[in-house]
Amino acid sequence: MTTMGNTLLGKLGWVALALVGAACLGVVALSRGEPVNAIWLVAAAMAILVIGYRFYGRFIADHALGIDPSRATPALRRNDGLDFVPTNRWVLYGHHFAAIAGAGPLVGPVLAAQMGYLPGTLWILAGVIFAGAVQDMIILFLSTRRDGRSLGDMIRAELGNTAGTMAMLGILAIMIILLAVLALVVVKALAESPWGTFTVAATIPIAIFMGVYMRWLRPGRILEASLIGLVLLLASIWAGGHVAADPEWAKAFTFNGRELAWLMIAYGFVASVLPVWFLLAPRDYLSTFLKIGTILILALAIFVVRPDLQMPAVTRFIDGSGPVWSGSLFPFLFITIACGAVSGFHALISSGTTPKMLATEADIRLIGYGGMLMEAFVAIMALVAATALQPGVYFAMNSPTAVLGGTVESAAQAISQWGFVITPEVLSQTAKEIGENTILSRTGGAPTLAVGMAQILHNVISGEGMMAFWYHYAILFEALFILTTVDAGTRVGRFMIQDLLGTVHGPLRHTESWGGNLIATALCVAGWGWFLYQGVVDPLGGINTLWPLFGIANQMLAALALILACAVLIKMKRDRYVWIAALPTAWLVLCTLTASWQKLFHENPKIGFIANARRFADAAARNEILAPAKTVADMQRVAFNNYLDAALCGLFAIVVLVTLFFGIRAALAARRSSSPTALETPYVAAASVGT
Amino acid sequence: MNEAAPTPAGPSALRAALRSVWRQLCETARLAVGVPDYGTYLEHHRRNHPDMPPLSYEAFFADRLAARYGRGRSRCC
Numbered sequence: 001m002t003t004m005g006n007t008l009l010g011k012l013g014w015v016a017l018a019l020v021g022a023a024c025l026g027v028v029a030l031s032r033g034e035p036v037n038a039i040w041l042v043a044a045a046m047a048i049l050v051i052g053y054r055f056y057g058r059f060i061a062d063h064a065l066g067i068d069p070s071r072a073t074p075a076l077r078r079n080d081g082l083d084f085v086p087t088n089r090w091v092l093y094g095h096h097f098a099a100i101a102g103a104g105p106l107v108g109p110v111l112a113a114q115m116g117y118l119p120g121t122l123w124i125l126a127g128v129i130f131a132g133a134v135q136d137m138i139i140l141f142l143s144t145r146r147d148g149r150s151l152g153d154m155i156r157a158e159l160g161n162t163a164g165t166m167a168m169l170g171i172l173a174i175m176i177i178l179l180a181v182l183a184l185v186v187v188k189a190l191a192e193s194p195w196g197t198f199t200v201a202a203t204i205p206i207a208i209f210m211g212v213y214m215r216w217l218r219p220g221r222i223l224e225a226s227l228i229g230l231v232l233l234l235a236s237i238w239a240g241g242h243v244a245a246d247p248e249w250a251k252a253f254t255f256n257g258r259e260l261a262w263l264m265i266a267y268g269f270v271a272s273v274l275p276v277w278f279l280l281a282p283r284d285y286l287s288t289f290l291k292i293g294t295i296l297i298l299a300l301a302i303f304v305v306r307p308d309l310q311m312p313a314v315t316r317f318i319d320g321s322g323p324v325w326s327g328s329l330f331p332f333l334f335i336t337i338a339c340g341a342v343s344g345f346h347a348l349i350s351s352g353t354t355p356k357m358l359a360t361e362a363d364i365r366l367i368g369y370g371g372m373l374m375e376a377f378v379a380i381m382a383l384v385a386a387t388a389l390q391p392g393v394y395f396a397m398n399s400p401t402a403v404l405g406g407t408v409e410s411a412a413q414a415i416s417q418w419g420f421v422i423t424p425e426v427l428s429q430t431a432k433e434i435g436e437n438t439i440l441s442r443t444g445g446a447p448t449l450a451v452g453m454a455q456i457l458h459n460v461i462s463g464e465g466m467m468a469f470w471y472h473y474a475i476l477f478e479a480l481f482i483l484t485t486v487d488a489g490t491r492v493g494r495f496m497i498q499d500l501l502g503t504v505h506g507p508l509r510h511t512e513s514w515g516g517n518l519i520a521t522a523l524c525v526a527g528w529g530w531f532l533y534q535g536v537v538d539p540l541g542g543i544n545t546l547w548p549l550f551g552i553a554n555q556m557l558a559a560l561a562l563i564l565a566c567a568v569l570i571k572m573k574r575d576r577y578v579w580i581a582a583l584p585t586a587w588l589v590l591c592t593l594t595a596s597w598q599k600l601f602h603e604n605p606k607i608g609f610i611a612n613a614r615r616f617a618d619a620a621a622r623n624e625i626l627a628p629a630k631t632v633a634d635m636q637r638v639a640f641n642n643y644l645d646a647a648l649c650g651l652f653a654i655v656v657l658v659t660l661f662f663g664i665r666a667a668l669a670a671r672r673s674s675s676p677t678a679l680e681t682p683y684v685a686a687a688s689v690g691t
Numbered sequence: 692m693n694e695a696a697p698t699p700a701g702p703s704a705l706r707a708a709l710r711s712v713w714r715q716l717c718e719t720a721r722l723a724v725g726v727p728d729y730g731t732y733l734e735h736h737r738r739n740h741p742d743m744p745p746l747s748y749e750a751f752f753a754d755r756l757a758a759r760y761g762r763g764r765s766r767c768c
Binding site: 079080081082083085087088090091092094095098099214219220222223276277280281284285288289292353357488491511 | 715717718719720721722723724725726727728731732733734735736748749751752753754755756757758759760761
């Protein structure tokens with residue numbers, strides 16, 4: 001790869017690839033009227049990502065960062081065979097990708113599909129090349145040069161204590177919102193679905209069996225236990241079909257949103273308090289392998305099936321009037337698709353275990369930049385799965401009940417009026433095919449993706465009832481790793497809260513103490529549980545309220561990471577390259593602040609939290625009841641929740657502004673100094689360190 | 692490991708190549724759930740701490756499990 005780019009033949013190859021990419025993108029962008037085949041979109045995306053990796057990624061690595069393969073990495077200097085281990089670049093790539101890939105890049109693009117496939121595609125591709133991958137790679141580089149220190153630590157060291165504390169607060173807040181919104185996605189997917197609920201519930205005994213197996217029966221045999229777990233999972237999908245078909249059993253596994261929310265809250269608490277080997281770790285193993293496997297299967301299936309994209313390139317909803325989420329293209333598209341294009345969360349992973357295992361700095365581009373490109377590719381596939389659906393089905397699944405009414409007839413009529421013609425028969429037939437009672441208002445992205453995946457996979461392996469099998473397989477795949485995020489995330493949140501509590505009362509910090517453990521876990525679960533429950537009873541359907549809040553939080557974290565990147569580039573005296581980080585920083589600051597402003601002060605109650613709070617508070621004062629509230633007390637709670645959302649949104653904006661201030665201050669101080677002031681660990685030659 | 696050794700041609704070479712790919716896949720899968728290569732650990736231990744007995748695989752596995760979930764280790768959306 002490295003030498004090929006320099007020979008004439010190699011150069012011609014790159015020119016050809018660029019032309020192919022441009023031609024494919026041209027087909028995607030310019031075709032009007034008839035459906036475009038997904039393969040054009042996928043091919044264009046691949047060409048663009050590869051070119052971005054080869055040219056922009058390499059430019060940043062070689063010139064802006066000055067990656068130095070002769071410099072010993074932390075893994076070489078501190079090799080202990082455990083945390084710090086020089087690792088094969090492809091093995092580490094797998095590790096890093098497994099850590100960054102989650103539900104975000106799957107759900108965001110599905111929600112964004114209401115504006116058509118083109119806006120989402122363009123933002124994913126431009127976003128990842130100029131923002132997401134840049135962030136991941138620079139943070140990985142900075143952490144590698146600092147013994148694998150965490151993002152919060154680096155912000156504290158380079159920008160000062162106040163900025164560090166602000167960042168910690170921001171990370172805790174994003175954690176709470178992330179857990180709430182992901183839990184809500186699961187609740188929305190499982191509500192009134194006995195088949196889905198049974199299979200997901202079955203993962204708990206399966207994981208416990210695996211835990212016991214790996215602890216006592218065959219200690220440490222991960223692959224064996226995971227294979228057994230996988231077989232049991234597939235069996236549970238099959239059994240779920242029979243559960244759903246039996247009236248008695250179906251009743252036992254049918255829950256509404258509120259009941260599921262309480263079950264999730266109880267599960268999150270118990271799973272994160274129990275010893276990790278018992279439930280949390282085996283579930284993590286299962287979900288990691290299933291995640292990677294399913295992504296590969298989906299990629300393969302898209303190439304084999306080559307579905308047509310049914311959704312128009314651009315829909316009328318770019319004006320902000322869409323039923324899935326409210327707000328105009330700028331800034332809300334860039335908030336809705338967070339993870340596939342740029343995700344602040346990755347800055348935590350890039351400054352976690354990965355920098356401690358790099359064998360050489362030369363691998364930073366492949367793992368940091370390349371890992372994020374793969375995540376963008378996953379986002380593109382999710383977009384394909386969602387837009388390959390009939391638009392009428394897509395909108396039936398993603399619009400709130402308030403808009404659709406309760407029946408297939410009213411839904412078909414409402415959706416046809418928007419210009420997406422659909423018949424009630426198609427809606428009920430689709431529900432029947434996937435083995436569910438209804439597909440109306442199954443919001444949250446997961447069911448939509450599952451139907452899209454089922455239709456694609458069904459073309460590869462078809463047969464009687466296979467559609468329903470694939471649908472519930474896809475639901476299980478999403479729910480499984482979301483639940484893993486919920487229990488592991490609750491644990492992480494608990495440690496953060498224990499740290500904070502420790503500053504008030506020292507002993508609470510001890511992670512082994514049951515008192516500190518239970519108090520902090522309860523606080524963490526109460527935090528995300530509050531927002532989850534609020535989402536379930538939300539008049540706008542929950543996702544509409546919480547997803548933008550999550551998007552803003554995630555982009556805010558990315559903005560913090562990129563502000564750090566800008567400041568450190570200047571401290572390294574690499575001022576002439578600072579635009580590489582400054583460009584995405586400016587864009588993200590602009591997006592998060594505009595979105596926060598609109599979520600706070602927009603006069604449309606569907607967008608502005610305060611406007612919505614006032615609407616409910618005023619109606620309550622007039623003793624008027626607005627659906628879905630049933631009492632004046634309900635009304636007051638909706639108003640309070642909206643004020644709380646507004647406060648959180650304001651907090652995010654303040655965190656960004658404060659960090660920006662400290663970033664600029666650090667940069668100006670660095671400019672006054674005549675020598676580099678970045679706090680890197682001193683240079684040690686790789687050649688001088690024995691392995 | 693021994694790339695320099697002359698590689699025999701034919702089915703045995705193919706088998707060796709497949710075995711090495713499989714080994715690497717297993718290593719990747721284990722690391723993806725936070726368990727680094729035990730062989731590498733043993734090798735490191737033998738070289739740097741020859742006076743102390745290394746952890747058994749079971750103890751090594753338990754240690755890595757505790758490290759993965761022990762402290763605030765982030766995971767992604």
